[in-house]
Amino acid sequence: MSFYAAADLNDTIVAPITPPGVGAIGVLRMSGNNAIAICNSVFKGKDLTRQRSHTLHFGAIVHPNGQVIDEVLVSVFKAPHSYTSENTVEVSCHGSPYILQQVIQLFLNAGARLAKPGEFTLRAFLHGKLDLSQAEAVADLIASETEAAHHIALNQMRGGFSGQLQQLREQLIHFASLIELELDFSTEDVEFADRTQLTQLVQQLLNALTQLIESFALGNVIKNGVATVIAGRPNAGKSTLLNALLNEDRAIVSEIAGTTRDTIEETLNINGITFRLIDTAGIREAQDRIEEIGVEKTMQKIAQATLLLYVFDVTQLSPEEVEKDLQQLHPNDAQLLVIANKIDELTENTANNFGNLYPEAYLPLSAKQGNGIAALKQALYQIVTGQTANNSNSAALLQNNAIVSNARHAEALQNARQALQQVLKGISLHISGELLAADIRRALAHLASITGAEVTPDDLLGNIFSKFCIGK
Amino acid sequence: MSFYAAADLNDTIVAPITPPGVGAIGVLRMSGNNAIAICNSVFKGKDLTRQRSHTLHFGAIVHPNGQVIDEVLVSVFKAPHSYTSENTVEVSCHGSPYILQQVIQLFLNAGARLAKPGEFTLRAFLHGKLDLSQAEAVADLIASETEAAHHIALNQMRGGFSGQLQQLREQLIHFASLIELELDFSTEDVEFADRTQLTQLVQQLLNALTQLIESFALGNVIKNGVATVIAGRPNAGKSTLLNALLNEDRAIVSEIAGTTRDTIEETLNINGITFRLIDTAGIREAQDRIEEIGVEKTMQKIAQATLLLYVFDVTQLSPEEVEKDLQQLHPNDAQLLVIANKIDELTENTANNFGNLYPEAYLPLSAKQGNGIAALKQALYQIVTGQTANNSNSAALLQNNAIVSNARHAEALQNARQALQQVLKGISLHISGELLAADIRRALAHLASITGAEVTPDDLLGNIFSKFCIGK
Numbered sequence: 001m002s003f004y005a006a007a008d009l010n011d012t013i014v015a016p017i018t019p020p021g022v023g024a025i026g027v028l029r030m031s032g033n034n035a036i037a038i039c040n041s042v043f044k045g046k047d048l049t050r051q052r053s054h055t056l057h058f059g060a061i062v063h064p065n066g067q068v069i070d071e072v073l074v075s076v077f078k079a080p081h082s083y084t085s086e087n088t089v090e091v092s093c094h095g096s097p098y099i100l101q102q103v104i105q106l107f108l109n110a111g112a113r114l115a116k117p118g119e120f121t122l123r124a125f126l127h128g129k130l131d132l133s134q135a136e137a138v139a140d141l142i143a144s145e146t147e148a149a150h151h152i153a154l155n156q157m158r159g160g161f162s163g164q165l166q167q168l169r170e171q172l173i174h175f176a177s178l179i180e181l182e183l184d185f186s187t188e189d190v191e192f193a194d195r196t197q198l199t200q201l202v203q204q205l206l207n208a209l210t211q212l213i214e215s216f217a218l219g220n221v222i223k224n225g226v227a228t229v230i231a232g233r234p235n236a237g238k239s240t241l242l243n244a245l246l247n248e249d250r251a252i253v254s255e256i257a258g259t260t261r262d263t264i265e266e267t268l269n270i271n272g273i274t275f276r277l278i279d280t281a282g283i284r285e286a287q288d289r290i291e292e293i294g295v296e297k298t299m300q301k302i303a304q305a306t307l308l309l310y311v312f313d314v315t316q317l318s319p320e321e322v323e324k325d326l327q328q329l330h331p332n333d334a335q336l337l338v339i340a341n342k343i344d345e346l347t348e349n350t351a352n353n354f355g356n357l358y359p360e361a362y363l364p365l366s367a368k369q370g371n372g373i374a375a376l377k378q379a380l381y382q383i384v385t386g387q388t389a390n391n392s393n394s395a396a397l398l399q400n401n402a403i404v405s406n407a408r409h410a411e412a413l414q415n416a417r418q419a420l421q422q423v424l425k426g427i428s429l430h431i432s433g434e435l436l437a438a439d440i441r442r443a444l445a446h447l448a449s450i451t452g453a454e455v456t457p458d459d460l461l462g463n464i465f466s467k468f469c470i471g472k
Numbered sequence: 473m474s475f476y477a478a479a480d481l482n483d484t485i486v487a488p489i490t491p492p493g494v495g496a497i498g499v500l501r502m503s504g505n506n507a508i509a510i511c512n513s514v515f516k517g518k519d520l521t522r523q524r525s526h527t528l529h530f531g532a533i534v535h536p537n538g539q540v541i542d543e544v545l546v547s548v549f550k551a552p553h554s555y556t557s558e559n560t561v562e563v564s565c566h567g568s569p570y571i572l573q574q575v576i577q578l579f580l581n582a583g584a585r586l587a588k589p590g591e592f593t594l595r596a597f598l599h600g601k602l603d604l605s606q607a608e609a610v611a612d613l614i615a616s617e618t619e620a621a622h623h624i625a626l627n628q629m630r631g632g633f634s635g636q637l638q639q640l641r642e643q644l645i646h647f648a649s650l651i652e653l654e655l656d657f658s659t660e661d662v663e664f665a666d667r668t669q670l671t672q673l674v675q676q677l678l679n680a681l682t683q684l685i686e687s688f689a690l691g692n693v694i695k696n697g698v699a700t701v702i703a704g705r706p707n708a709g710k711s712t713l714l715n716a717l718l719n720e721d722r723a724i725v726s727e728i729a730g731t732t733r734d735t736i737e738e739t740l741n742i743n744g745i746t747f748r749l750i751d752t753a754g755i756r757e758a759q760d761r762i763e764e765i766g767v768e769k770t771m772q773k774i775a776q777a778t779l780l781l782y783v784f785d786v787t788q789l790s791p792e793e794v795e796k797d798l799q800q801l802h803p804n805d806a807q808l809l810v811i812a813n814k815i816d817e818l819t820e821n822t823a824n825n826f827g828n829l830y831p832e833a834y835l836p837l838s839a840k841q842g843n844g845i846a847a848l849k850q851a852l853y854q855i856v857t858g859q860t861a862n863n864s865n866s867a868a869l870l871q872n873n874a875i876v877s878n879a880r881h882a883e884a885l886q887n888a889r890q891a892l893q894q895v896l897k898g899i900s901l902h903i904s905g906e907l908l909a910a911d912i913r914r915a916l917a918h919l920a921s922i923t924g925a926e927v928t929p930d931d932l933l934g935n936i937f938s939k940f941c942i943g944k
Binding site: 016017018019020021022023024025026027029054055056057067068069070071073075077090092094095096097098099102120138141142143144145146147149150151154157158469470471472 | 488489490491492493494495496497498499501526527528529539540541542543545547549562564566567568569570571574592610613614615616617618619621622623626629630941942943944
């Protein structure tokens, strides 16, 4: 069964749009042709069907048996001036799940049906109020927990990313039509589309696409955080380091309830980038089977890491021993930072000579005294973003760059790039305009799939919107 | 420090009013003289200060540095037409805790301060929009999880309870003034207040108060649920009974996310009354210390129970053994239901003769086959409400009765009753009008404390409102 069918757009749909649980208020949204009429049928106060758009009305929701369910405030939005472009009411109830459920039940009885996850936003898309990448950004925006993630999502929702794609698409469409024009004159062997110009354009496009595709590494990190594993021998100071990293950060925890979410690991926010810090058991030559299991677990965590912080006790290990540990630990696909801990315990002589005794890349630090923590944060940020954290913040860093943070978009961009590479190859091989045009159309279709500019298959829509929360 | 000070009413306060967590939208409320102006200072769209009350405005919240925080919908309410009676804005943001926090921060920077728990409702009370018992009902309404609890809270919020009290108070005030008039003529030995009539009125009032006070037993049960302990020997079928009781109930669990809350025990809803079912370890003569601890725990749970369901295997225990168990178990202050389980395993003969073999109060039942479960629910409901559950529901049952569900109110009513009993005693002893008037005034003060009709001490307000959730 499809996620939506054309007939569905005639339904009036309803769902709670505030987070589940108890609060001062809870809000329901009902959208569709009959939304205002259905609400009005159980509303005691003014006649809602006679109110202007964007007005608020106090009254009571009353069961047909006369029982008052709640005193509420109803917001009236008239098509097309609403989130979905349809007639919409939003009902602010007292924030008891029991009450919300009762009011929804009345609306269902009066002819509405429960909205599927993401269905309000799906309707906004189907009515042309948002393009597909903007719709997806709405979900990202809601899930954003850091300044940078928020910035990317908001930017995408406001159409920044779609705009840049639109330009690329238009240039390609121009060339595609020129080539297709040639086909009409195929017997005459003319070339309306200058192959040299086309090559230049495709090359430009490939550069732009590559930039966007490469931005996904950062976009993905910003959206999903950086899995950062802290590993090292027992008593290297891993936990002290973890605390030293977190302590400063905790000072900016908000005093507003509900700001933080339950997390499995500790998270560290550096200028808007979330590092998910994963502590591991100390590794050493396994003495027995139980230790062996501990080491295996550490290795598993490292295998999933984006970033590995290897910590060692500078008073205990020689550079050679460190390198041996690293050979054992370091997986090929994680970034590595080596931290020389406990520099406060070195003799002054050794400390002064640190640069000569250890490789330059090693970061000297005292987790206990907090020396070097700022430099470590700087290094973490730089490894991930390629930028220094000095005075800047990620949002400012991102200000002028389009960042792709959505895996579906990244894949579409890669597919478009592949098709364009075919175009380049085709030009150099002097293949027929017909085949060239087909490759260009293929690249265009991949780009269009990002914004949903061409007809989007039902199952893709289902895949995208079913991941939204109820009420969005 | 007091919970509020007079100067506080000049502050503009802000808080999230939707439940914490991620959702489609999250709403902030800001109330106070400057609420609309403060919001307007960071709002890009229309000039909010020039908009009419009860209108909605789409726009963006923008940081002074130009960074867009979110696209929002702002509801404008102008004093006195708002929940608090003050200028108020409600800002619907995308439901990301990060965004709500950012927007609040902007409002704080612009001169608002965070609202304390219950402070919006406190302001509504201080501005005379709600009386104290109505304000308390708002918190109860939000916390209500069943039809009956919801009904009582809504009724109280809509002033039903306050109204009945008002009548009683007015009659008393009338008599108090008559008696105080006598004092002005004390040398002339007149009685304006007919002592027989006064006695009748006080008697009427005492009856009414007693009815309200007695309703608290039910009101409290409806609000807080009935602690119901299931106890019995091992293999009596306690867990099967628990499942049998819950199975039917689970069918009405809502399909809407967030309807249910985490509970420590299983809860059973019978016609709007919540029974908190607490299963216990099987009890028998303790064979060792560990079993002894198990029995002790069971006894502790029974000591806290309102209702004890004692279950026994009818094929194993004689009435004498049951009575012996009950003597051991049954605490003085819990209601008791004795359940004869496994009647499906009795011979037909014994089954037919059940009434003669066991005391009449025993409830025959087969938890396994579900026989007798409906009768048990009926009995549970009847024990708590004194009513049969036939076709009725608790809300209908409560329709015409004022129910006290607030412990503070119950205590004030008891104090008022005590003072009125002093009045009766004083009349019969022919004490002076002066002393009579003092007792009447004392009764009046206790009644007034329920609605806050007279000046309410600061610490009481603090005590009441600090228990509200943030944003209410």
